[in-house]
Amino acid sequence: MARWSMWRRRVTLPRSWMEERAASGVQYSSSSTPVIRHSESGSTVKPFEEIPGLWKNGVVNLYNFWKLDGVRNMHHIMLKNFNTFGPIYREKIGYYDSVNIINPEDAAILFKAEGHYPKRLKVEAWTSYRDYRNRKYGVLLKNGQEWKSNRVILNKEVISVKMLENFVPLLDEVGQDFVGRVHKKILRSGQNKWTTDLSQELFKYALESVSSVLYGERLGLMLDYIDPEAQHFIDCITLMFKSTSPMLYIPPGLLKLVGAKAWRDHVEAWDGIFNQADRCIQNIYRELRHDSGSTKKYPGVLASLLMLDKLSIEDIKASVTELMAGGVDTGYFAMCVADFYNSAVDAVRTGQTPQPSGGAEGRSGGSPGGQSGRHVGDPEADSSGQSCSEGNTEVKETLMPDFTDVNVVTRSVTRF
Known part of the structure; x- marks a missing residue:
């Protein structure tokens, strides 16, 4: 699934911002949008637009992605961006706007905040085919109550x-x-x-x-x-x-x-x-x-x-x-x-x-x-x-790699 991963969620917040939540009293709903309320100290959650990254010009980013042979070198590009912008950065390539997370602890915070009906990643290519052929969405593409009932x-x-x-x-x-x-x-x-x-x-x-x-x-x-x-x-x-x-x-x-x-x-x-x-x-x-x-x-x-x-x-x-x-x-x-x-x-x-x-x-x-x-x-x-x-x-006499103690984090985590 090419580029679908725990990193590529529509909205998430840096760990430091999550820590600010406890001090500032900011609350979050189960949706993608933070619910902001002021604490006694007057501090607020930082706006989504302050997430660092390359997201202001999707067309230019798509051209650069193509020039760097991004499909084959995605891991190198992401590593460079993480080193440049930190453990959480925002990116827009073409029409695809996303936020990337590298720390498992941050991903855990995100998953715990998703609620009963998490907003699931929409793979436009797959949904477009199903719409074109008038086919049903499966559990990987559904959202809300319909996803929940199928998932159970x-x-x-x-x-x-x-x-x-x-x-x-x-x-x-x-x-x-x-x-x-x-x-x-x-x-x-x-x-x-x-x-x-x-x-x-x-x-x-x-x-x-x-x-x-x-x-x-x-x-x-x-x-x-x-x-x-x-x-x-x-x-x-x-x-x-x-x-x-x-x-x-x-x-x-x-x-x-x-x-x-x-x-x-x-x-x-x-x-x-x-x-x-x-x-x-x-x-x-x-x-x-x-x-x-x-x-x-x-x-x-x-x-x-x-x-x-x-x-x-x-x-x-x-x-x-x-x-x-x-x-x-x-x-x-x-x-x-x-x-x-x-x-x-x-x-x-x-x-x-x-x-x-x-x-x-x-x-x-x-x-x-x-x-x-x-x-x-x-x-x-x-x-x-x-x-x-x-x-x-x-x-020699080894068919498969030794999976013991191999900690592999791939960019594709299929969550249905």
């Missing part, structure tokens, strides 16, 4: 401890297949190692895992041959992320008006994603008609919601497709970043330059890519199981 139902079916127990066998099966695939590739190489663009493999692993849990069926992405229908689904997801990026800063309505390729691609991508959901729903109903009741395997979130019959089919379809997009994006990118940080730790020890798994490009550009040159199973790795050679990371 999904809480029980998606994130309750009882339901999470059903996910473990499905995820374990995909994980075992992923491990088996890597070992098979190592054996086939004849060199006791496998050199590949690992970002592609992590993307397929994330999509296979999420599809198994949500749709209750495997796509076969751990196989050497991928079914054309599954490949089309992958292409649609990749295209959806890629076409979302420019519409974060350029109004989708304008791109639609001029018939821009980014808009056409976006419509085509979401059409394919929703068609996949339609096909899965048809399969579920077909299986339910022939089910004798002997099957005890968890059928997936989609089937569970359909059988629960508390949401309309269109509401279910909308929420499941959005959960799929958020789950693949967050899972894939987090693994790429963790893989990079794992390589960086080894690079510090060896004095080499770590190479990313293509995660940054895949994230911002919407498709997994980059030349990671990742080597798995190299027999010449040292006793720690890792070594660096010519800027590439070679990992």
Whole structure:
């Protein structure tokens, strides 16, 4: 989801201002706008316009963002801005006005102040497609009471401890297949190692895992041959992320008006994603008609919601497709970043330059890519199981990065 994060909230206030609240007696409502009242000392909350940053000329900022290849270098740009303006700064790129937060403590203050109906981030590209096709918004895009009622139902079916127990066998099966695939590739190489663009493999692993849990069926992405229908689904997801990026800063309505390729691609991508959901729903109903009741395997979130019959089919379809997009994006990118940080730790020890798994490009550009040159199973790795050679990371008998003690903060935190 390109640039959606806990930092990008419509309005928030610096920690120092929050501390002033206690002294000045300023109160806040659950909405985005602070409710200001004077204390006995006469002090007030600082106005929104005093938040430092680059927000006075969105068009100029968009040009500079494009000149700096901002989609690929967003992390560098944000780091520079945080160093320049402090832990909270305001930014306007094109039509997109936002406030960025880097300190987890400040984000916690913001989330606690959101109230029962938080004002949720509106992804204009996604909502514009749904309006164009007259489709329902899912739980990631809804607000207010409608979001709350959907979220309460999904809480029980998606994130309750009882339901999470059903996910473990499905995820374990995909994980075992992923491990088996890597070992098979190592054996086939004849060199006791496998050199590949690992970002592609992590993307397929994330999509296979999420599809198994949500749709209750495997796509076969751990196989050497991928079914054309599954490949089309992958292409649609990749295209959806890629076409979302420019519409974060350029109004989708304008791109639609001029018939821009980014808009056409976006419509085509979401059409394919929703068609996949339609096909899965048809399969579920077909299986339910022939089910004798002997099957005890968890059928997936989609089937569970359909059988629960508390949401309309269109509401279910909308929420499941959005959960799929958020789950693949967050899972894939987090693994790429963790893989990079794992390589960086080894690079510090060896004095080499770590190479990313293509995660940054895949994230911002919407498709997994980059030349990671990742080597798995190299027999010449040292006793720690890792070594660096010519800027590439070679990992002996190591399939995934060590997630222990890896504190990864990504810019995409999908909160549904």
